[in-house]
Amino acid sequence: MVYLTTKDLLKMRRNIPVPFYMRIKKNISEEPLEIRKVLRVVPGKRLTALCFWREKEVVVKFFFHPMRREKNQSRDLLGASLLLERGLPTPLILENTVTADRKAALTIMEYLKDGSTLNCINRETKNKKDAYLLIEKAVLSIGECHKKGVWQPDIHLENFYFHKNEIYILDGGDVKSVVGPLDNSRALTNLALFFAQFDIDFDIHISSLLNKYEEKTRPMSESVRNTFLVKIKMARGQRLEKFGRKVFRSTTSNRKIKGSDRFAVCDRKLQENEFRNFLRGADKYIDGGVVLKAGNASTVAEVSLNNSDYVLKRYNLKSAWHSMKYFFKTSRASKSWQNAQILNMIGVSTPRPYLFYEERIIWLFRRRAFFLSENIKEPNLLDYMNSCPLKDAEIKMITEAFKRLFTIMIYYEISHGDMKATNFIFHENQLIVLDLDSMIRHRNRYLFRKAIQRDLDRFLKNWTGGKYESDFERLVASVEIPV
Numbered sequence: 387m388v389y390l391t392t393k394d395l396l397k398m399r400r401n402i403p404v405p406f407y408m409r410i411k412k413n414i415s416e417e418p419l420e421i422r423k424v425l426r427v428v429p430g431k432r433l434t435a436l437c438f439w440r441e442k443e444v445v446v447k448f449f450f451h452p453m454r455r456e457k458n459q460s461r462d463l464l465g466a467s468l469l470l471e472r473g474l475p476t477p478l479i480l481e482n483t484v485t486a487d488r489k490a491a492l493t494i495m496e497y498l499k500d501g502s503t504l505n506c507i508n509r510e511t512k513n514k515k516d517a518y519l520l521i522e523k524a525v526l527s528i529g530e531c532h533k534k535g536v537w538q539p540d541i542h543l544e545n546f547y548f549h550k551n552e553i554y555i556l557d558g559g560d561v562k563s564v565v566g567p568l569d570n571s572r573a574l575t576n577l578a579l580f581f582a583q584f585d586i587d588f589d590i591h592i593s594s595l596l597n598k599y600e601e602k603t604r605p606m607s608e609s610v611r612n613t614f615l616v617k618i619k620m621a622r623g624q625r626l627e628k629f630g631r632k633v634f635r636s637t638t639s640n641r642k643i644k645g646s647d648r649f650a651v652c653d654r655k656l657q658e659n660e661f662r663n664f665l666r667g668a669d670k671y672i673d674g675g676v677v678l679k680a681g682n683a684s685t686v687a688e689v690s691l692n693n694s695d696y697v698l699k700r701y702n703l704k705s706a707w708h709s710m711k712y713f714f715k716t717s718r719a720s721k722s723w724q725n726a727q728i729l730n731m732i733g734v735s736t737p738r739p740y741l742f743y744e745e746r747i748i749w750l751f752r753r754r755a756f757f758l759s760e761n762i763k764e765p766n767l768l769d770y771m772n773s774c775p776l777k778d779a780e781i782k783m784i785t786e787a788f789k790r791l792f793t794i795m796i797y798y799e800i801s802h803g804d805m806k807a808t809n810f811i812f813h814e815n816q817l818i819v820l821d822l823d824s825m826i827r828h829r830n831r832y833l834f835r836k837a838i839q840r841d842l843d844r845f846l847k848n849w850t851g852g853k854y855e856s857d858f859e860r861l862v863a864s865v866e867i868p869v
Contacts, residue, residue: 387420392489396450399429400638409486416486419446426638432458439494444480449491458559459491465558466495472534472563474527475554477547501549503556508543508584518591520548525595527553528577529602532568536561537576543583573603574614575621582621585733586797587790589615619797626728626798626827633727634720646749651723652741652758660691661741668743668756671698684718688761695761696740701823703754717744718823719755725822726759734794735818737762762818768807771854781854785861787817792842792865799828801837807848835867 389407402424409416420438427433433448447462449455459482469476478496485492504524511517524546531537538545538560547554577599581592600606634651636642641661642651652661664671675689675698682702689698701718723742730736737760745753765773803824811818828834842862849858
């Protein structure tokens with residue numbers, strides 16, 4: 387088995403092969419630590435891994451930052467100790483030590499096998515009733531924390547770990563505390579941030595979950611309950627702003643490459659060699675693919691990367707003036723990338739985005755751009771609805787799917803910008819939204835109202851004079867645009 391040093395891990399960044407060994411300090415001597423699985427890595431700062439140590443499986447956090455590693459290690463220990471002192475379950479810290487080369491601090495923690503985080507459960511459990519019951523337990527746990535003066539400012543679904551019917555609170559380094567119960571304002575802001583991580587469809591459960599929360603804390607007035615939904619909406623907006631910036635960085639999910647002649651971000655599901663091959667000759671993929679649209683402004687083709695099919699859209703430059711105009715403008719490819727990520731985050735289905743790539747001159751000046759996404763081989767909505775007569779039940783499913791879409795768009799003040807029926811797919815009772823380069827999340831309420839009204843007018847135009855016109859007229863009439 388190969389032994390690695392801290393220097394080796396820092397060089398590898400996210401590309402860390404497992405398993406391997408490291409030598410760590412044991413009093414005045416050293417002992418081996420086997421790293422079996424990387425759970426999370428923040429290059430140059432932190433690594434969390436499943437390890438084997440002293441004949442048992444453990445979770446180990448490595449802290450690399452030269453100026454902060456001891457401080458971050460101490461925060462984890464203090465947070466875990468605080469939770470245990472106040473009777474709140476959290477994995478035990480077994481040891482705090484350093485690597486043999488003294489270039490990293492590490493915390494060794496109890497490994498709770500056969501458990502799962504609330505995030506995984508919420509994402510993977512098909513039985514919504516079971517998922518709801520676990521969310522209910524998490525809310526009770528939050529109430530217990532607040533009653534005992536404890537909270538996590540960056541609370542998220544990964545903080546809650548279910549193991550043998552008990553909830554454990556993770557990430558002691560983010561724990562804050564006060565003497566006595568948490569005040570109402572701070573407690574409800576924290577709880578709102580927790581609820582903000584669910585789709586707006588989930589809001590119908592908030593009233594009953596607040597009842598559960600009150601069992602552990604104190605009763606809320608009706609006015610406080612009414613303003614709580616406003617707090618959730620504000621928290622969702624803040625999360626969306628933060629997430630919208632994050633999609634252009636290297637993260638656990640995405641890989642970024644920036645140079646004097648290019649800027650690109652891709653999903654890590656694409657192998658790095660595929661990504662770099664694409665950057666070396668993006669046009670070749672279109673030339674070797676099946677062209678779906680050959681316009682002046684854009685070219686769309688079905689392409690293949692490593693025996694998988696995708697849709698590739700190239701945004702062309704029509705003239706020298708057109709080229710100069712787009713030197714400093716945000717590319718439509720980067721808008722499509724960001725908007726697709728945002729829609730997926732807020733619960734709207736769209737083809738999975740895999741890559742966007744901008745050609746650049748001396749770092750800043752943009753030229754052509756490319757956007758690669760999942761290829762959903764299903765007819766668009768217009769073709770689907772014209773192919774055969776639809777039953778009333780199916781029309782109802784389609785109109786309800788659009789009602790949900792419009793509700794989400796209004797909640798987040800998003801306009802699509804091109805509501806042609808060909809920009810939607812209805813497949814397996816799910817509405818899928820296409821062509822996102824004109825989508826805008828508005829900052830001005832007046833401009834949003836005008837934009838969403840244009841969307842609704844364009845949407846109705848799809849069905850004018852057709853057999854489904856009255857169904858969609860009733861749908862649009864039911865949409866409430868806030869003043």
